[in-house]
Amino acid sequence: MITRxxxxxxxxxxxxxxxxxxxxxxxxxxYSGFFFLQFNDDYGFTLPWYFLVSPWICVYxxxxxAQQTASVNWLVSRFKLKN
Numbered sequence: 001m002i003t004r005x006x007x008x009x010x011x012x013x014x015x016x017x018x019x020x021x022x023x024x025x026x027x028x029x030x031y032s033g034f035f036f037l038q039f040n041d042d043y044g045f046t047l048p049w050y051f052l053v054s055p056w057i058c059v060y061x062x063x064x065x066a067q068q069t070a071s072v073n074w075l076v077s078r079f080k081l082k083n
Contacts, residue, residue, distance in 0.1 A: 020059060022055075023058030026055030030052060030054070031052065
């Protein structure tokens, strides 16, 4: 018999894997469309920059908590002003 705690752990893992998969597919689709529209003048339309950020949010929440913390620390170190 599966305990409630084990069931919740499996559900959480399934949700994280789904978020990661959706994020990666979103990155491929949105960036492909962005570059297609950017270099194709026939349509005269470009995507706003915030559409490029949205799939990364899914990828972030699909990571384990330690990986999320490491990602934030890396991002902060990249944009920290160096004296």
